[in-house]
Amino acid sequence: MRRRSLFIAVPAGLVTLAGCGDDGGSDSAQGxxxxxxxxxxxxxxxxxxxxxxxxxxxxxxxxxxxxxxxxxxxxxxxxxxxxxxxxxxxxxxxxxxxxxxxxxxxxxxxxxxxxxxxxxxxxxxxxxxxxxxxxxxxxxxxxxxxxxxxxxxxxxxxxxxxxxxxxxxxxxxxxxxxxxxxxxxxxNSKSSAKGSTVAQDDVDLPKVGTNTDGKAPSIEVPKSDPPTELVANYIIEGDGAEVGADESVLVQYKGVLWDGKEFDSSYGRNALTSFGLEQVVKGWAQGLTGKKVGSRVLIVIPPDLGYGDNPPADSGIGKGATLVFTVDILAKM
The missing domain is CATH 3.10.50.40 (Chitinase A; domain 3)
Incomplete structure (x- = not known):
């Protein structure tokens, strides 16, 4: 059985990421x-x-x-x-x-x-x-x-x-x-990033917890206006291989709106998630490309790299929403 058969469908729980407001999706797991x-x-x-x-x-x-x-x-x-x-x-x-x-x-x-x-x-x-x-x-x-x-x-x-x-x-x-x-x-669902903690000095960006016990890290969103450009910063920097733009990854993640309201989380489902970077919103794809396996990454996605004025129905995401994610990159697939 060809390895790409593992990635025919977008995994459950990524409905708020798949389809992405992008121009089109493709099966990214070439393998x-x-x-x-x-x-x-x-x-x-x-x-x-x-x-x-x-x-x-x-x-x-x-x-x-x-x-x-x-x-x-x-x-x-x-x-x-x-x-x-x-x-x-x-x-x-x-x-x-x-x-x-x-x-x-x-x-x-x-x-x-x-x-x-x-x-x-x-x-x-x-x-x-x-x-x-x-x-x-x-x-x-x-x-x-x-x-x-x-x-x-x-x-x-x-x-x-x-x-x-x-x-x-x-x-x-x-x-x-x-x-x-x-x-x-x-x-498994208790796996977390492993690496060196990176200073979070910008007071205008969300602060992410650095716990590595498999529990969802906290995300503290500041009262300031959200950034207008994509943010993709290490919270914990691993020492694994860098993720390519056409690769697939195994992750833990949590997503909140700029007001701090959670709308999606693999932690809440008690299950890891895998997907190809060509299957998700542009902000995720750009934010994770080049990042190292083993890392925890803060991604802040402006509307034009997220869902813009077309958020998924019943997702809890409003039009023009800025999305904030913490993502633990556990492995490349």
Whole structure:
């Protein structure tokens, strides 16, 4: 399944951002046209029995985050889900419905044909461990593992792509799939920015809280008139990669009007949000472009870069409204 399939629809809760008053939207998650472990539909299969093997040997690239070389499977694979923690990490424990950031390589048991790997792209996959978003084998194999772990798994068709296989990747409906997955990080609704706090010296701009406990930061809007130009300032500056204008991001965010009234928040839904910068209002797209992953950013959006005189119905946003957001950039997708 192509990675772009994860971004067909704008996630729930972004109705007040999607469509944007922009000239048009597009699917921004270009990604790779190779197979990734995303799933096209929720599986109806019962939970698998998890066994220790058999699993083919990793013959090269044995360190965490190194591209592995995996031997061809020997004999018949298990009909159950085979899972082995090759390197045990010490980070946060992965839970179902978390987002995981991981490098991975996948190949077919019988032929050792590599059908996809993220190492060559030099961009880890960020994907939600949710039913219908990812093949069940990944969901069951990675739940309970810790960030920093290398996990190897052999996935029978029942918990992979089913009897239909994945024609784009050359995967038949009878193929058992072998993956090595390096879990770099995991994110959930309690995740926050990580970095250095930046001074907030301008008394004419909103002041944003710097708590990193997963709770919504405060936004104190001043009594002065709102700025007429876009503001996009670090509150906490992370040390991750910069976000490109055509990329997608995983975020926590909260939005208020210039009078301080909250109109939207991922914190209130207790769920992270992902979207492409080409799917949102111009102020968001311009404000987040060039910012570093791991950061908290204050974005103040004047009407011409927000909704102008055409705010979404029932959004609580009036015509000509200035929008104020605090955004934690957790990962690029």
């Amino acid at each position: 790779s046209d190779s197979a990734s472990p995303s799933a096209s539909a929720a599986s109806s299969a019962p939970p698998p029995k998890i066994v220790d093997g058999p699993l083919p040997a990793i013959t090269a690239g044995v360190k965490f985050d190194e591209k592995p070389t995996i031997a061809k499977g020997s004999g018949d694979p298990s009909k159950d889900l085979a899972v082995k923690t090759v390197i045990a990490g010490s980070g946060s424990t992965v839970a179902e419905n978390d987002y995981v950031q991981a490098h991975y390589l996948g190949q077919v048991w019988d032929t050792a044909k590599v059908f996809d790997n993220s190492y060559d792209r030099k961009v880890p996959l960020v994907i939600q461990l949710a039913r219908g978003s990812i093949i069940d084998g990944w969901l069951y194999a990675l739940t309970g593992k810790k960030a920093g772990s290398r996990v190897q798994m052999a996935i029978p068709p029942t918990w992979g792509y089913g009897t239909q296989g994945n024609a784009d990747a050359g995967i038949k409906g009878t193929d058992t799939l072998v993956f090595v997955v390096d879990v770099q990080a995991t994110f």
